[in-house]
Amino acid sequence: MNCGADENLLDIENLTKVFSLRQGFSTTKLVAVDKASFFLKATKPEIVALAGESGSGKTTVARMILGLAEPTSGIIRYKGKDLTQLTHRERRSWFLKEVQPIFQNPFTTFSPLKRIETYLFETAFNYHVVEKENVNQYVDDVLGLVGLSLVEILGRYPNELSGGQVQRVSVARALITNPSLLVADEPVSMVDASLRMSIVNLFRKLRDEKAVSVLYITHDLATAYYAADRVAIMLGGWIVESGSVEKVLGHPLHPYTRSLKQSIPDPDPDRKWEGRVNLAILETDEFVNMGCKYASRCSEAMEICKQKIPADFLVEERTVKCFLYEDNNQA
Ligand SMILES: Nc1ncnc2c1ncn2[C@@H]1O[C@H](COP(=O)(O)OP(=O)(O)OP(=O)(O)O)[C@@H](O)[C@H]1O
Ligand SMILES: [Mg+2]
Structure with a gap:
């Protein structure tokens, strides 16, 4: 999924995060993200699922993109700019407006003691997005995008609204700065099934009508299938397969993606992947030497899979990190 930085809205290249964990007197390292690369196009707004x-x-x-965690290595470029090179001023007056987060639990995004509209007005004032006399109209317009209005929420506290309404307000808060990219980390996992599709549909509407791109982070293959244009499948910090949703989820090639797809026969938003990666806490070197991270679970594992790390091979219009496709070109 690599292409030139100029063409992309967001470029993630070999992104790596190693956490150092104290265990008694010794420190061990956990590789949480391991040379991950993917991108969001600039030419056309798109929803990319990271599943x-x-x-x-x-x-x-997501935390590294948002500047909440520092990469150990690798590059994150937004509109061609390396995020580590941004000045404080560029970050505040440009990047934080352009790239907005949406978090999993709308009820932790908002304090129960604060009226919910306060967040919308504060964001509008802090980022100077509108003149004071026009702010009510502006906030009402943004709420309109998420199917709400100012009168509906005015003076109400988060617990006086439904979960779906609160998550809509959190999307509205993210839209106040007129962003180009939403980084939405499990935005539907706390809302019930009927509301889940309405949030996912909202992302599609924002993409189509407001040219907002979305990095849609999810466990949920079904909503990824439904909403996203492209998808990157993560396993143990790697991106193991990435490409268009039709290719990757329609006809998965990596044994891990195939097993995921088999575990969800129908696009049913109620189903979630229950599997957990038991990332052993290993020294970085040990981790690097151990071959494919899926080998121990893979029914198609070959000898080489336990010895070497597979490259990203270009197969049928997607990248696949698997030795089964070694005869294909490297991405
Ligand atoms: N601050 C931290 N310190 C140490 N380890 C961390 C930290 N944050 C995450 N990890 C570890 O990094 C790995 C990846 O965690 P991460 O939260 O990114 O996974 P995830 O894919 O978002 O999982 P989930 O679907 O459960 O939200 C996990 O093994 C986690 O325990
Ligand atoms: Mg998570």
């Missing part, structure tokens, strides 16, 4: 089981590194990727 994978629990512990595969999705949130850590």
Whole structure:
């Protein structure tokens, strides 16, 4: 999924995060994100799903994009700019407006003691997005995008709204700065099934009508299939397969993606991947030497899979990190 930085809205290249964990007197290292590369196009707004089981590194990727965690190595470029090179001023007056987060639990995004509209007005004032006299109209317009209005939420506290409404307000808060990219980490996992599709549909509407791109992080293959244009599948910090949703989820090639697809026969938003990656806490060197991270679970594992790390091979219009495709070109 690599292409020139100029063409992309977001470029992630060999992104790596190693956590040092204290265990008694010794320190061990955990590789949470391991040379992950993917991109979001600039030419056309798109929804890219970052999907994978629990512990595969999705949130850590999101936190690094948002500047909440520092990469150990690798590059994150937004509109061609290396994020580590941004000045404080560029980060505040440009990047933080352009790239907005949406988190999993809308009820932890908002304090129960604060009226919910306060967040929308504060964001509008802090980022100077509108003149004071026009702010009510502006906030009402943004709420309109998520199917709400100012009168509906005015003076109400988060617990006086439904889960779906609160998550809509959190999307509205993210839209106040008129961003180009939403980084949405499990935005539907805390809302019930009927509301889940309405949030996912909202992302599609924002993509189509407001030219907002979305990095949609999820466990949920079904909503990824439904909503995303492209998908990157994570396993143990790697991106093991990436490409268009039709290719990767329609006809998966990596044995791990295939097993995921088999575990969800129908696009049913109620189903979640229950699997957990038991990332052993290993020294970095040990980790690097141990071959494919899926080998111990893979029914098609060959001898080489336990000895060497597979490259990303270009197969049928997607990248696959698997020795089964070694005869194909490297990405
Ligand atoms: N601050 C931290 N310190 C140490 N280890 C961490 C830290 N944050 C995450 N990890 C570890 O990094 C790995 C990846 O975690 P991450 O939260 O990115 O996974 P995830 O794919 O978002 O999982 P989930 O689907 O459960 O949200 C896990 O093994 C996790 O325990
Ligand atoms: Mg997570």
